[in-house]
Amino acid sequence: MLTISLKIEFAGGLELLFSNQRSHRISIPSNPASTPNEPPKRADITYLIHWLKDNLLKERVELFIENGTVRPGILVLVNDTDWELEGEGSYELMDGDEIVFISTLHGG
C-alpha cells in the first residue's frame, strides 16, 4: 500500500492530548478505503483527523473531535495556510505536507 509522509504539529495546549509532544512525523495510507465496499480515495484531512484519534491521541477524545471534525476553537493550518482556504476536511493530503492543529481555547 502506498503511503504519504506528513509532519504534524500540535500547539496551544493540544499537545497535552498527544503525549505532550508537539511535533510528530507520521506515514498514512495515501488511498485508504473508508468502507470495504467503497473504492479507495485520496486521504484527506477528515481521514487524518480520525487516523490521529485512533493512533496518536492518548486521552479525552472529546477535546479534539466533535461531530466528525475537529472541535470548534481548533485552528488547522495546512502548509502555513488556514484550512478554510483549502477546503477544510476535504483537502487531499500530499506527501510532505505540514499540518498544524492549534487550540484557541486555552484561556484568555
Add this chain to the structure above:
Amino acid sequence: MSCENPTTDPDALMNRRPKFDKAKTCIKCKIAEGNIVIRHAVYCKDCFFPLLKTKFKRSLEPFVNRLPNGPRKKALNPSGNLLIGFSGGLGSTVLLDLVHKSYFSHRKPRESGGEVEAVPEQQETGAGDRYRDPRQERVWKKAAVCYVEVAGAFPGMKDRTEDIQRIVESYDDFEFVPLKIEDAFNGEWWESVDQCPSSSLLNFDISNEELPFFQSDSTRLTPLERLHTYLSRLPSPTAIPSTIRTLTRLLLLYTAHSTSSSHLLLGTSLTSLSISLIASVAMGGGFGVSEEVQEEWIPPRSGIEGRKEVGVRVVRPLRDVVNKECATWAWWNGLTVVGQETVPGFKQTIGGLTKDFIIGLERDYPSTVSAIARTCGKLTPKDEAGGQCVMCQRPAQRGMEIWKQRISVRSLADLEEAPSGIPIGTQENQPSLSPYLCYACHATMTSKSSRANPSSTNGPKLPTSTSDSKTVSNLVPLPVWVTARLFGPADKVQAEDPSREGSGDALRDGEVWRNVELGREEMRTAVKDFLLDQDE
C-alpha cells in the same frame, strides 16, 4: 420544495459555502495568496501582522491620555505606569508580545519628570538632543506584569508561577508581580498595596439572604483556609468561577493602584469578551455590562491621611481581535502559551456553557460574535448608579433589595433561626452585607442551584477549612477590601448611596451604628432654630 433524504439522494445536500468571500487572494495587498481567513476576509501572512497591530493600537491609544479625545497622534501621555494582567492564556500572551513590540523594544526609556511634548512636524528630524521624539520614547515609564495564581483554591491544580515568570522575564522591560488568589484574604498583602490594615476580620452568614455580618475571631485561620471556607460555602457551581474572577480582578486593580499605574491592560479577546458579556448578563450583571467593555476604577478611600486617590483605567486592547487571530499571531511569532487550567466543574457553569455556545457560534457565524460585543458596547443603564458594590467595586443599581423582594418568593423561616455562636447583636439590629452589594454579587452569594451544593456533588471538590464546626458552618470570611470598607467610618457607604438610608447599619469600632428616617415633626424640631418666622 420537498425535504429530500440526503442518505439516499446525495444531491439533496446543499454544497457547503466557502468560509471566505470572493477569491483566495489577500484583500489588502491584492497580490499574494491568502494565508488566513478572518471573518470571511482573506489576508496573506505579510499583511496579517500590521493588521493585528493596527487593531491593537486602535483599541488602546485613544484611552492612553487622560482625556480620551485629546491630541494623541504624536503624544501619548499616560498619567502613571502600566500594569498588564497576565494569566498565561492565549490572549494575555499575545497582549504581552504586542505591548513589548509596540511600546518597549526599540524605544528609549522615558525621561523622568515632565510629560512628553509634542514636537512640531518640521522640527522632528535632525533636531539632535534639543527635541524629544515621542515615537522613539517609551509611552509608560515603568511596566509591570501581574499574575494571580489560582492553584491554591483547587487541590491537584498545578502551580504555574515559575513557567509564567520565565515567560515574563524573557522580556527585558517588565517587572514581574506574582500574587496568589488567597491574597484576597491576606491582611499582609492588603498592607503591601498601601491600604490601611483592618484591626479585625468580618464573617457573614451566607445561609441568610440578608447576609448579616459579624466580627470574627478567625484570625488563626490562614488566608488559604479562609479562601477555602468562602468557596466551599458558595451556593452554586457557577458562583465559584465567578468569585475567582471577581477576586482576581480586584487583586489586579489594587496592585495597579499600588504600582501607581494609570492603566491596567487585560488580554480579553473579542471572543472572550463576548463570552464574558453574555455570561455576566446571565448572572445578573446587566447593570454593569458596560464595565465589562471599558472600566474606570476609582478606589474607595484608603483611610490613609493626605493620600490622593488616582483612578485606574482598565483597557482591553484585543477587544477587536478574535481568538483565531491571537492563535495565528502566537504561532507565527513562535510564542509559548503556558495555558490556564480550567476550574474543576467549569463546563457545567453559566460561564462554561456560554463559552461552548460562543465558540461554536464563532466557527459557523464568525460575524455574530463581534455583533454581541458591539451591541453590548452601546448599552448604558437606564438609572444612575446608587453607589459602589463593596465586593466587586463596580457601580451598583439603586433599590436592588426592594426590587428583589418584589420579584422573588422568600421564606421567613431562615430569619427566625439566628445562627448559634453569634458574638454580637440580635437579628433585628444586626448589620447586613446585602445593602452594600450589587445585584450580581448578591445573586452569586445567595442564588442557589436547582441541584445540590456544588461541593457535595457535581461541582469542584474543594477542601474545607479546619474551622468546620457546627456553630460556624454558615459563617464565611470576607475579602480584605470588603472588611476595610465595612469597618471604615459608617458614613462611607451611606454618603455614596443615599437610597440606602434607613437600611444602613455599619460597624464602627465594634459598635453598631444605625440610620433612622425622621418624621417631619422631628426634622422640624431639629432645625427649628434656623427657620425664619413665617409672620415676618
